[in-house]
Amino acid sequence: xxxxxxxxxxxxxxxxxxxxxxxxxxxxxxxxxxxxxxxxxxxxxxxxxxxxxxxxxxxxxxxxxxxxxxxxxxxxxxxxxxxxxxxxxxxxxxxxxxxxxxxxxxxxxxxxxxxxxxxxxxxxxxxxxxxxxxxxxxxxxxxxxxxxxxxxxxxxxxxxxxxxxxxxxxxxxxxxxxxxxxxxxxxxxxxxxxxxx
Amino acid sequence: xxxxxxxxxxxxxxxxxxxxxxxxxxxxxxxxxxxxxxxxxxxxxxxxxxxxxxxxxxxxxxxxxxxxxxxxxxxxxxxxxxxxxxxxxxxxxxxxxxxxxxxxxxxxxxxxxxxxxxxxxxxxxxxxxxxxxxxxxxxxxxxxxxxxxxxxxxxxxxxxxxxxxxxxxxxxxxxxxxxxxxxxxxxxxxxxxxxxxxxxxxxxxxxxxxxxxxxxxxxxxxxxxxxxxxxxxxxxxxxxxxxxxxxxxxxxxxxxxxxxxxxxxxxxxxxxxxxxxxxxxxxxxxxxxxxxxxxxxxxxxxxxxxxxxxxxxxxxxxxxxxxxxxxxxxxxxxxxxxxxxxxxxxxxxxxxxxxxxxxxxxxxxxxx
Amino acid sequence: xxxxxxxxxxxxxxxxxxxxxxxxxxxxxxxxxxxxxxxxxxxxxxxxxxxxxxxxxxxxxxxxxxxxxxxxxxxxxxxxxxxxxxxxxxxxxxxxxxxxxxxxxxxxxxxxxxxxxxxxxxxxxxxxxxxxxxxxxxxxxxxxxxxxx
Numbered sequence: 138x139x140x141x142x143x144x145x146x147x148x149x150x151x152x153x154x155x156x157x158x159x160x161x162x163x164x165x166x167x168x169x170x171x172x173x174x175x176x177x178x179x180x181x182x183x184x185x186x187x188x189x190x191x192x193x194x195x196x197x198x199x200x201x202x203x204x205x206x207x208x209x210x211x212x213x214x215x216x217x218x219x220x221x222x223x224x225x226x227x228x229x230x231x232x233x234x235x236x237x238x239x240x241x242x243x244x245x246x247x248x249x250x251x252x253x254x255x256x257x258x259x260x261x262x263x264x265x266x267x268x269x270x271x272x273x274x275x276x277x278x279x280x281x282x283x284x285x286x287x288x289x290x291x292x293x294x295x296x297x298x299x300x301x302x303x304x305x306x307x308x309x310x311x312x313x314x315x316x317x318x319x320x321x322x323x324x325x326x327x328x329x330x331x332x333x334x
Numbered sequence: 335x336x337x338x339x340x341x342x343x344x345x346x347x348x349x350x351x352x353x354x355x356x357x358x359x360x361x362x363x364x365x366x367x368x369x370x371x372x373x374x375x376x377x378x379x380x381x382x383x384x385x386x387x388x389x390x391x392x393x394x395x396x397x398x399x400x401x402x403x404x405x406x407x408x409x410x411x412x413x414x415x416x417x418x419x420x421x422x423x424x425x426x427x428x429x430x431x432x433x434x435x436x437x438x439x440x441x442x443x444x445x446x447x448x449x450x451x452x453x454x455x456x457x458x459x460x461x462x463x464x465x466x467x468x469x470x471x472x473x474x475x476x477x478x479x480x481x482x483x484x485x486x487x488x489x490x491x492x493x494x495x496x497x498x499x500x501x502x503x504x505x506x507x508x509x510x511x512x513x514x515x516x517x518x519x520x521x522x523x524x525x526x527x528x529x530x531x532x533x534x535x536x537x538x539x540x541x542x543x544x545x546x547x548x549x550x551x552x553x554x555x556x557x558x559x560x561x562x563x564x565x566x567x568x569x570x571x572x573x574x575x576x577x578x579x580x581x582x583x584x585x586x587x588x589x590x591x592x593x594x595x596x597x598x599x600x601x602x603x604x605x606x607x608x609x610x611x612x613x614x615x616x617x618x619x620x621x622x623x624x625x626x627x628x629x630x631x632x633x634x635x636x637x638x639x640x641x642x643x644x645x646x647x648x649x650x651x652x653x654x655x656x657x658x659x660x661x662x663x664x665x666x667x668x669x670x671x672x673x674x675x676x677x678x679x680x681x682x683x684x685x686x687x688x689x690x691x692x693x694x695x696x697x698x699x700x701x702x
Numbered sequence: 703x704x705x706x707x708x709x710x711x712x713x714x715x716x717x718x719x720x721x722x723x724x725x726x727x728x729x730x731x732x733x734x735x736x737x738x739x740x741x742x743x744x745x746x747x748x749x750x751x752x753x754x755x756x757x758x759x760x761x762x763x764x765x766x767x768x769x770x771x772x773x774x775x776x777x778x779x780x781x782x783x784x785x786x787x788x789x790x791x792x793x794x795x796x797x798x799x800x801x802x803x804x805x806x807x808x809x810x811x812x813x814x815x816x817x818x819x820x821x822x823x824x825x826x827x828x829x830x831x832x833x834x835x836x837x838x839x840x841x842x843x844x845x846x847x848x849x850x851x
Binding site: 171177302305306308309 | 708739742743746747
C-alpha cells in the first residue's frame with residue numbers, strides 16, 4: 138500500500154514541484170490577506186510550518202490507530218479538524234508560557250491557522266497517498282516550508298510594489314493574483330525534477 | 335447503516351472529543367496557571383502576593399495601585415509605563431513604538447501589555463500609591479465661557495483627597511449615544527488643595543470630543559461621576575523667587591490651584607500669571623484674580639487678548655501671550671515657569687523662555 | 703477574503719466611541735482596507751500622492767500655528783488653527799497626535815478642515831476615513847483644493 142518513495146524526495150517535491158499554494162492552490166485566503174507585510178507573512182509562514190508538522194504527525198497516528206481499525210473513514214474529516222483546532226489552542230498556550238516573544242509575534246495568526254485549508258489538505262493528501270509515518274512527517278514539513286516560501290515571496294514582492302506606480306485597476310488583490318499566477322508558472326519549471334502525483 | 339455502526343461512530347467521536355477536551359483542560363491547567371506570584375515593588379518596600387495570568391496593569395489595579403493610562407489597555411496611549419527590573423520577558427511588538435531607547439535601558443515596559451507570569455521586581459514612583467478611585471456627586475455645573483464649564487464634585491461622605499496643587503484627575507464617562515464603552519480623559523484640578531472633600535475641574539468643549547461632549551451635553555447636577563487620581567508631577571517646586579505662570583483656555587485650572595496654594599501656605603514667592611485668550615468672551619475668573627491681585631501684592635494677573643473685538647473695549651495687553659512674555663520677563667534667573675495650555679502655545683512659550691535663560695529644570699508643564 | 707488578524711484591533715479602534723466620539727468610518731460599510739485602496743486610486747487619478755497631500759496640509763497647519771486661533775493668510779489660503787489640550791491616539795497605534803483643528807478657506811470660497819490626526823492617517827496609512835465620518839476628505843477634491851487643479 139505505502140508507495141515506495143524516498144521520504145527525502147517527498148520532502149523536496151512538496152516544497153517545489155507540488156507546492157501547496159503554487160500547484161495545489163490550498164491555503165489561499167491567509168496567503169492573500171496576510172501578505173502585505175514581509176514581517177508578518179514570515180511569522181505566519183513559520184506558524185503554519187510548525188502546525189503542519191505537528192498535525193500531520195498526530196493525525197497520522199490517529200488515522201492509523203483509531204480510524205482505520207473500525208473502518209470509520211467517513212469520520213476522518215471531523216476528527217482531523219478537531220485535532221487541528223485543539224492542537225492550535227494548546228500550542229498557543231504553550232508558546233505564551235515558554236516563548237512569549239514568539240507568541241507575541243505569532244499570537245494573532247495562530248487562530249487563523251485552524252481554518253487554513255493547507256493544513257487539512259496536507260493531512261488528507263497523506264491519507265489518500267497512503268504515506269507511512271516518516272513520509273508523512275517529511276511531507277508535512279516540506280509542505281509547510283513550501284507554503285512559507287510562497288507567502289514570503291509574495292509578501293516581499295508586494296512590499297516592493299507598494300510604492301510602484303501602477304494602473305489603479307491592477308493595484309491590490311488583482312496584483313496579488315497576477316504575481317501568484319506568474320510564480321505558479323515559474324514553479325512548473327521544477328516539475329521536470331520529479332513528481333509525486 | 336446498522337445499529338452497531340452508529341454505536342461505533344458515536345463512541346469513537348465522543349472518545350476523541352473527550353480525549354481532546356481533557357488534553358486541552360490539562361494543558362490549560364498546566365500552561366495557563368501561573369499560581370500565586372510575588373510582586374516586589376521598590377526593592378522590597380511593598381510585597382504583593384497576586385494570582386498570575388493577567389496583565390500587570392489590571393493586576394496592579396486590583397491591588398489598588400493605579401498606573402496612569404489613557405486607553406484602557408489597548409496599547410494606543412503608551413502612558414502606563416512601569417519600570418520592571420525582573421520577570422517581564424522580552425519587549426513585545428506592541429510595546430516597541432512607545433519605548434524609547436533610553437527607557438529601554440531603564441527597563442520601562444507597558445504594563446497593559448505584559449502578563450504577570452513569574453515573580454516580578456517593579457519600580458513604581460511613591461506618588462502613585464496615593465492614587466485612589468472616587469465616586470463623586472456632581473453638585474455644580476456652570477458655564478465659565480461659551481465653551482468652558484466648571485464642574486464641582488463632592489467626594490463620598492467621609493472620604494478625602496490629598497493632592498498637590500497642579501495635579502490632574504482622570505474622569506470616566508458613562509456610555510452615551512454612539513459611545514458604548516466607558517472612556518476616560520485627564521483634567522487638571524482647579525480647586526484649592528486645602529479643600530479636601532470637593533474637587534473642581536474646568537472642561538473645554540472639544541469639537542467631536544468624546545468626553546467633553548459628554549460633560550457639556552449629558553452630565554447634570556446630581557449625577558454620579560467616577561474619578562481617579564491624583565496624577566502628575568506638575569506641582570510647585572518653589573526653589574526660586576518668582577513664579578511665571580502661563581495658561582490658555584482651560585489651562586487656567588491647575589494655575590488657579592497653584593496660586594491659592596502659594597497664598598494659603600503663606601509662601602513668599604512673587605507670581606505673575608499670563609493668561610492668553612482670543613477675545614474678551616474667552617476670559618473668565620477675571621474678577622477673582624483681580625481680587626487676589628488687590629489682596630496679595632505678590633500676585634500679578636496679566637490677561638492677553640490676541641484679537642480683541644472693538645466692542646470689547648480692551649485696555650490690557652493686546653497680542654499673543656508670547657509677546658507679553660517677550661516684553662515683560664527679562665531673565666530666567668531666580669524664576670520657575672509653570673505652563674498649561676495647548677501644545678502649540680506651550681512650544682512657542684518654551685522657546686521664548688529658553689532664550690531668556692530658563693532651563694528644562696525650571697520649566698514645568700503637563701505632557702498629556 | 704479573510705481578515706488579516708492584525709487588522710482586528712484597528713477595526714475596533716475605528717468604531718465610534720472608542721478613540722473619538724464619531725469614529726472614523728461614518729456610514730461606510732466597506733472594510734477600511736478597501737477604502738484605502740479605492741481612495742488611493744482616486745488620488746492617483748488626481749495625479750498626486752498621499753505624501754504630497756499630507757505635506758501640503760502640514761505646511762498649511764504650520765502656517766496657521768504662527769497665530770493660533772486667528773486667521774492667517776498664506777499663499778492664497780486663509781488658515782485658522784484651533785488647539786485643544788491633550789492628544790489623540792491613532793487607530794493604527796503608531797502615533798499620538800495633538801488635538802488640533804485646521805480650517806482652510808480659499809479665495810474662491812471653497813473650504814476644508816482637518817485635524818493633525820487626519821494628516822497622520824493620510825500620510826502614514828493612506829486612510830481618508832469612511833464616507834460620513836466628520837473628518838472624511840474626498841481625495842480628489844482635497845487634491846484639487848490644495849494644488850488648485
